[in-house]
Structures are given as structure tokens and as C-alpha cells.
Ligand code: SF4
Ligand code: SF4
Ligand code: SF4
């Protein structure tokens with residue numbers, strides 16, 4: 001089973017919930033939050049392999065290039081410029097789509113991989129741990145996420161930590177998932193971002209349910225909306241200074257007895273839903 | 281940098297107020313702090329919400345929409361079924377797996393299509409076109425604290441960096457003096473929000489993740505002509521880590537302009553749709569006020 005954890009906004013505790021659920025069940029953990037991958041802080045994996053991740057950038061063979069301009073005309077990302085003497089490639093604008101080489105009738109373009117980040121592969125306890133890390137200053141996160149997802153064996157039990165938000169990186173992460181857990185918090189901001197996340201999972205037709213983190217007397221902000229939309233509330237994790245403290249120290253919540261029980265229940269409730277593959 | 285112009289075209293002079301509030305990770309209180317700053321700064325300074333994935337500044341600043349326009353930030357491929365002979369050429373070359381076969385028809389999945397043009401170039405029947413795609417709305421509002429430019433991104437849309445650039449551009453045409461709620465993370469969107477701002481305020485929190493993400497986002501700021509400042513939010517959750525952050529900031533040359541204590545008033549304020557600064561006697565409001573004074577000192581070059 002493949003369970004993805006996401007949140008419309010960052011900082012709702014998505015990683016806290018996903019790492020604790022993974023640990024409790026000994027599930028593989030894949031960190032697709034490549035701009036801020038933090039799962040390792042809690043799961044403390046041993047990394048035994050690092051793979052370069054990147055995109056293919058064109059290289060122009062000037063001896064063969066006739067300056068016909070077809071590649072420049074077809075590139076949608078402004079990555080190629082014809083200076084009149086040669087075709088210049090702006091690698092950081094290039095999405096590695098291959099359109100330029102398809103356009104070239106003179107066989108003047110080859111493609112070379114450019115590194116955008118890396119994928120670390122290792123183990124924690126007895127399960128697999130994989131995380132993608134986007135290099136700072138690289139704008140393209142999607143190729144790194146793709147490389148992380150290539151390592152998922154769908155027949156195993158996997159937890160996937162999605163980037164926050166609802167942009168293209170989230171869409172890439174959600175692809176082929178069996179179930180999505182949307183982690184939110186009971187604030188107006190949380191609600192506004194949750195609505196966007198719900199839109200995306202519905203659009204992608206992925207069964208999903210909600211976990212309210214830092215549950216408080218304000219939960220009605222979220223639960224009123226869930227009721228009106230007929231959305232399944234899987235469970236709640238209460239707000240406490242103790243939780244914040246454990247998080248700040250990079251500790252697992254389940255190290256604490258009270259939270260252990262809560263996560264155990266939550267975990268059962270999530271897995272039950274994935275097994276039934278109920279659609280809400 | 282994919283989706284935006286990296287050249288500083290804003291023409292902002294150095295002692296003008298142009299500040300982008302960012303955070304390596306989400307949930308550090310970035311928007312709460314920006315909303316309070318929006319109440320403290322001059323009304324003339326334009327407020328812009330560049331956190332297009334989670335555009336929440338408008339929830340607190342409220343106000344009335346004075347202008348709303350569609351923003352075309354991407355293209356997607358569209359197959360003309362009447363012309364297509366199902367040869368599969370488009371699917372073969374698409375590197376984004378965006379062409380599906382549905383009931384033996386070739387259909388482009390808009391959520392996955394990057395509008396790269398490869399399928400168009402490869403289709404032997406000219407059956408595919410790239411069409412413009414609206415990726416969001418850019419919204420101008422009149423609020424109690426002045427003009428706000430914000431957006432409504434279509435969830436799942438490509439190129440949030442471009443929408444950020446558009447929001448920033450519209451803001452800067454109103455007034456070069458701006459207060460921007462930046463995007464979290466370190467990707468294209470945050471680069472687009474920092475571009476052209478004299479100062480960047482990094483909101484961090486004393487946790488392991490907060491510490492690591494702050495260092496990553498600093499590397500972005502360091503590449504722009506923007507002076508980095510930092511504020512430690514909820515600093516008393518873990519004072520050891522807070523000290524570690526302070527030391528790291530000192531090493532990197534980031535000026536710490538404030539330390540805000542953990543305060544439950546913050547959530548209360550958010551849920552009452554008020555900036556926490558209005559809860560005048562709260563610990564958070566006092567600390568934010570102090571932070572603002574320190575920011576002004578930096579801007580005035582004291
Ligand atoms: S691979 Fe695509 S984005 Fe890169 S230069 Fe070629 S056409 Fe442009
Ligand atoms: S399409 Fe090929 S030959 Fe034409 S300008 Fe580009 S590289 Fe040169
Ligand atoms: S390449 Fe053109 S003709 Fe062939 S399946 Fe695609 S759209 Fe149809």
C-alpha cells in the first residue's frame with residue numbers, strides 16, 4: 001500500500017505524523033518534500049547510497065548546426081538563444097523536455113545530464129528510507145521527486161511525505177498513490193489551505209481522509225467544513241507544549257507514552273481505510 | 281531559474297522599504313508576522329502576497345477587491361481528435377508522462393502536461409496545439425492598511441514562480457516600496473519572491489528542521505542583492521536550539537532583529553482574523569513591535 005501525507009500549508013505537522021506512522025508499522029519512508037526534507041531528523045536512517053538526480057540539457061555541436069533556428073523557435077522555456085553566431089543554451093532555464101533535439105534536422109543536438117539534486121537511499125530500523133534533496137538555487141524540483149518515486153516498490157508498504165502546497169510538485173508526488181492523508185491544523189489558515197489540498201486530491205481521484213494536528217477548542221473551524229463537504233475525519237492529535245518540545249529536539253512523538261497510544265490508534269484507523277479503499 | 285526574470289528591474293533605491301518575509305519551511309509564523317508588519321508600516325507601502333500556494337495574508341488584511349484579472353502562466357497541449365490517427369507519436373516523446381490512452385483515444389492530462397511542445401513537434405499530422413492556460417487570478421485589494429496584491433492559484437497549476445513574479449510586478453507598479461509575504465521552501469517561487477527586495481526577513485523557529493531550513497533558505501538570499509535579517513519565532517520552545525540559531529546567524533552575517541516568545545494569543549488572533557499586533561499587551565505583540573523598530577533601524581542604516 002502507498003500512503004501519501006500532505007498538507008495544504010507547511011508546518012502543520014505532516015512530517016511528524018508520517019514519520020511516526022511509518023516507524024510504528026515498519027513501513028518504508030520516502031521523502032518527496034525535496035525543498036525541505038526533514039524526515040531523516042526523526043527516523044535517523046543510515047544512508048548507504050547516493051544517486052545524482054537531474055535533467056538532460058542540450059549540447060549543440062557547432063560543426064553540425066546550421067543555425068536554422070528550429071530549436072529556438074520550439075523551446076517553450078526560453079532556454080535557447082540564437083546569437084547569430086551560435087546557439088546558446090541557458091541550462092538553468094532548461095526543463096530537459098527534449099523538444100529541441102526532436103526539432104533538429106541536422107543531428108546537431110546531444111543531451112547531457114545536469115545535476116539538480118540527489119537521492120539518498122538507506123535504511124532505518126528494518127525499513128527502506130529514501131529522500132530527495134534539491135540543490136539550493138535549483139528551481140526544478142519535479143525531476144528529483146520523480147527519481148525518488150522510481151525507487152518505490154508498489155507491492156511493499158510505503159509512506160510518502162509530500163511537499164506542502166498544491167503546485168506541480170504535489171501533483172507529481174500524488175500520482176499513483178492509493179490513499180492520501182491530509183494533515184491540517186485548526187486555524188483559519190489551515191482551513192483555507194486544506195480546501196486547496198482537497199481540490200487537488202479530488203481532481204486526481206485519490207481516496208483521502210483528514211488528520212487534525214494540534215487539535216484544540218478551535219477544531220470546529222475544520223470539522224464544520226468537513227461535515228459540509230462530507231469528508232472523512234480520521235483522527236486528531238492534541239496540542240501540547242510537550243509535543244512541540246519533542247519535535248524541536250528531533251524526537252519521535254511515540255517515544256512518549258501518551259502519544260504512542262494516540263499514534264497507534266491513528267495508524268490503525270488509517271490502515272483500515274486504505275485496506276477498504278473507501279472513497280470519500 | 282526557470283520561470284522568472286532574475287534581473288532586478290524594480291529600480292528600488294537602497295533606503296526604501298522593500299522587505300520580503302520568507303521561511304525555509306512552512307508554518308513558522310511567516311504570514312502572522314507579515315500581517316502584523318502590514319499594520320505597522322506606512323499605509324502607502326504596498327503589501328503583496330507571494331505565497332501563492334497558501335495565500336493567507338488576505339484572510340487577515342481583508343479589504344475589498346478593486347481589480348481581478350486572469351493570469352496565463354502556462355500552456356498545455358490539446359489533441360484534435362478529428363485529426364489524430366492514434367499513432368502514439370506524442371506519447372513516445374512526452375517526458376512527463378502526460379499523454380494517456382483513454383478508450384483508445386490519446387488524451388493530454390492537463391495536470392501533468394508542462395506545455396513543452398515535444399508532442400506538437402513530433403505529431404506527423406499536426407493534430408496537436410499548445411493552448412494558453414490560466415494558472416490563477418491576480419487580485420488587487422483595498423484594505424485598511426493600504427493596497428494589497430494577492431492571487432488565487434489554480435491548485436495543481438504549473439509555474440507558481442511565474443505567478444509570484446506577476447504578483448510582485450503588479451505590486452511594484454503600485455509603489456516600489458513593498459512588504460512581501462514570500463513563498464516558503466527554496467525552489468523557484470521563493471527565488472521569485474526575493475528578487476528585487478532590499479531586505480529579506482527569514483522567519484525561523486528553534487527546531488532541528490527550522491535550523492536546517494533556515495540555512496538552506498539563506499543560501500538563496502545570499503545570491504540576491506538582498507540583505508538577510510532573521511527573527512526567531514517561538515524562541516522559548518527550545519532555548520538551546522535558539523542559541524544555536526543565533527550563533528549560526530552571527531557566523532553567516534545575518535542580523536537577528538527579533539525573538540518572539542511562544543504565545544497562544546497568536547492562534548487566537550488568526551482565528552479571529554486579527555493581526556496579533558492588535559492584542560497590544562500580548563507577549564507576541566510586544567516582541568513584534570520591537571522587531572519592527574529594529575528593522576527600521578537597519579533600513580535607515582543605523
Ligand atoms: S530540452 Fe526543452 S527546455 Fe531544454 S533547451 Fe531543449 S527545448 Fe528548451
Ligand atoms: S535546430 Fe539544430 S541546426 Fe537548427 S539551430 Fe538548432 S541546433 Fe542548429
Ligand atoms: S502524434 Fe498526433 S496523430 Fe499520433 S497519436 Fe499523437 S496526436 Fe494523434
Ligand code: SF4
Nearest residue numbers: 374393394396397399
Ligand atoms: S506539451 Fe510536452 S508535456 Fe505536454 S503532452 Fe506534449 S510532450 Fe507532454
